[in-house]
Amino acid sequence: MENKKETKQRIGAWLLDIGLVLLLVAVDQLTKSAAVNRLAGQEDYILIDGVFQLHYLENHGAAFSMLQNAQIVFVIAALVMACVVIFVLSKVPTGKRYVAWHICLSMIFAGGIGNLIDRLRLSYVIDFLYFSLINFPVFNVADICVSVGVGLLVIFLLFIWKEEDMQFLDLKKKKQA
Numbered sequence: 609m610e611n612k613k614e615t616k617q618r619i620g621a622w623l624l625d626i627g628l629v630l631l632l633v634a635v636d637q638l639t640k641s642a643a644v645n646r647l648a649g650q651e652d653y654i655l656i657d658g659v660f661q662l663h664y665l666e667n668h669g670a671a672f673s674m675l676q677n678a679q680i681v682f683v684i685a686a687l688v689m690a691c692v693v694i695f696v697l698s699k700v701p702t703g704k705r706y707v708a709w710h711i712c713l714s715m716i717f718a719g720g721i722g723n724l725i726d727r728l729r730l731s732y733v734i735d736f737l738y739f740s741l742i743n744f745p746v747f748n749v750a751d752i753c754v755s756v757g758v759g760l761l762v763i764f765l766l767f768i769w770k771e772e773d774m775q776f777l778d779l780k781k782k783k784q785a
Contacts, residue, residue: 614702617702617703618702620702621700621702621706621710622697624707624710624711624714625697625710625713625714625717628710628711628714628715628718629714629717629718629721631718632714632715632718632719632722632749632750632753633718633721633722633725633750635749636718636719636722636748636749636750636753637722637725639736639748639749640722640726640734640736640748640749643662643664643734643736643748644664644734646662647662647663647664647736648664649664650664652738658740658741659739659740659741660737660738660739660740660741661738661740662736662737662738663736663737663738663746664734664735664736665734665735665736665746666730666732666733666734666735667732667733667734667735667746668731668732679727679731682723682724682727683724683727683728686720686721686723686724686727687724689716689717689720690717690720690721690724693713693716693717693720694717696713696777697709697710697713697714697717699776699777700713700776701776705773706773708760708764708768709764711757711760712757712758712760712761712764713757713761714757715753715754715756715757715760716753716754716757716758716761718750718753719749719750719751719752719753719754719755719757720750720754721750722748722749722750722753723748723750723751726750733748733750734748735747735748735751736748737749737752
């Protein structure tokens with residue numbers, strides 16, 4: 609059983625997770641709302657000529673417009689992802705050493721939820737950020753959250769965290785001697 613200090617740390621970690629998720633989902637939804645109100649049916653808004661612009665797009669598929677109109681696949685995938693992230697977050701220890709885990713997983717969760725909201729509400733995802741210089745697919749804040757969260761997680765897993773930093777992920781119960 610946890611002592612009071614560990615309980616307070618666990619509550620603090622969950623509050624950080626929930627607060628970050630709520631903040632990122634709110635930013636995602638607010639920017640998508642602004643895109644609908646300011647960009648839908650309008651010419652692209654050029655921020656840096658030939659490099660970056662705001663371009664309204666209703667994406668009925670996944671990244672790079674794959675799997676067009678396969679909404680049930682995306683909803684199921686988002687729900688599975690949410691369950692996995694919540695499970696892993698429940699296993700992540702508390703303390704400064706593990707704050708990056710909480711941030712990365714919260715970003716991934718928020719991005720998945722942000723796009724899931726669009727899919728359930730609209731049957732498509734609102735995208736509006738476009739790097740025309742490299743003809744990168746149009747994306748949104750939720751996509752940024754998932755990409756940055758996964759990217760940081762991979763960097764931490766490969767180059768920063770050591771095996772003992774990830775022992776909490778071992779699902780096998782170790783026999784005590």
